[in-house]
Amino acid sequence: MTTALAPPPRVSPLTADLDFAGRRVLVTGAANGFGAAIADLFAAHGATLVLADQEADAVTAKAAAIGPRATAIVYDQADVASVERLAAAAGDVDVLVNNAGRLLTKPLLETSAAEIRGLIDVDLVGVMVLTPLLARGMVARGRGVVVNIGSQTAFCGGEGRGIYAAAKAAIAQYTRAAAVEWGPHGVRAVxxxxxxxxxxxxRHVVAGPSGDRGLDRVPLGRWGSAEEVAKLVVFLASDAASYVTGxxxxxxxGYVIG
Ligand SMILES: NC(=O)c1ccc[n+]([C@@H]2O[C@H](COP(=O)([O-])OP(=O)(O)OC[C@H]3O[C@@H](n4cnc5c(N)ncnc54)[C@H](O)[C@@H]3O)[C@@H](O)[C@H]2O)c1
Structure with missing residues (x-):
């Protein structure tokens, strides 16, 4: 008995999945670092961008450099009223990238309540206030993606960065909760x-006296780049990752597994 050969599986290239034309993307902390690279890459994939940052000159210049598909909004993520104004000004967005954040490098035994609050207000409260304000519209429209920028420190000791690491661990858990709550409405959170x-x-750590300290714990043997983070963010926000949530x-x- 002869069996007919099964036809090859039908696959299509990722090109269409990575097309963000007609989609509106809000990137916080877009004036520098990861946020600026994420904004550039979304722009390269056709998105319309809302760039938000506390640094007025830098975020305005970034939007101008991208061109007419980008607008800049100045806000302070530590200030709830300012975050609410950002959400109102941004309007409906298809993708929210919660990238704005700050670092606190201090041993736990020396960290004051004011320093803890200062970090948590930006890295946690601001994210948790902004996200539902924009996700409400995504849920109503039945589509949308939230991409949160966490940190490897959520998964390792985070020596000298314990408060920051705790905030970023909370962001990973918040992402899971958002995925479970909004998944049934077609909204992903990653x-x-x-x-x-x-x-x-x-930059100050890498260029400072400790230099490459810790690099020997990175199996790939080098620090990462903003462009590498941007590529992962755009992929996860795209339809190419349509079954990935939480x-x-x-x-x-490889640092965490190394
Ligand atoms: N660089 C790293 O090695 C690294 C590693 C893991 C996670 N992260 C995270 O990536 C994100 C981006 O970091 P980065 O390295 O690009 O830093 P960066 O300092 O280069 O950029 C951060 C941006 O966020 C903005 N920002 C900070 N506080 C703000 C506030 N209160 N209101 C509005 N905007 C504010 C800054 O103005 C800046 O433009 C952060 O959430 C950070 O915790 C960075």
Whole structure:
């Protein structure tokens, strides 16, 4: 008995999945580092962009450099009223990238309540206030993606960065909760957890006296780049990742598993 050969599986290239033409993307912390690279890559894939940052000159210049498909909004993620104004000004968005954040490098035994609050207000409260304000519209329209920027420190000791690591661990958990609550309405939530990558936030560490300390713990043997984070963010926000939700993808050159 002869069996007919099964036809090859039908696959289509990712080109159409990665086309963001006609989609509106809000990137917070878009003036520098990851946020600027994420904005550039979404723009290259045809998106219309809302770029938000506390640095007025830098975010305005970034939007101008991208061109007429980008607008800039100045806000302070530590200030709830300012975050609410950002959400109102941004309007409906298809993709929200919660990238704005700050670092606190201090041993736990020396960290004051004011310093803890200062970090949590930006890295946690601001995200948790902004996200539902924009996700409400996504849920109503039955589509949308939230991409949160976490950190590898959520998965390792985060020595000297314990408060930051705790905030980023909370972001990974918040992502799971959002995925479960909004998934039935067609809205995905994902998190990207970068390892140390060379941006303004970390430049002083990499260039400082400790230099490459810790690099021997990175199996790929180098620090990451903003472009590498941007590619992962755009992929996860795209239809190419349409069945991925609640997941935190660690992009750390293998540090956490090493
Ligand atoms: N660089 C790394 O190695 C690394 C690793 C893991 C995670 N991260 C995370 O990636 C994100 C981006 O970091 P980056 O390295 O690009 O840093 P960066 O300092 O280069 O850029 C951060 C941007 O966020 C903005 N921002 C900070 N506080 C703000 C506030 N209160 N209101 C509005 N905007 C604010 C800044 O103005 C800046 O433009 C952060 O959430 C950070 O925690 C960075």
């Amino acid at each position: 998190c990207v957890a970068p390892g140390r990558s060379i941006t303004r936030m970390t 997941e935190t993808v660690i992009a750390d050159g």
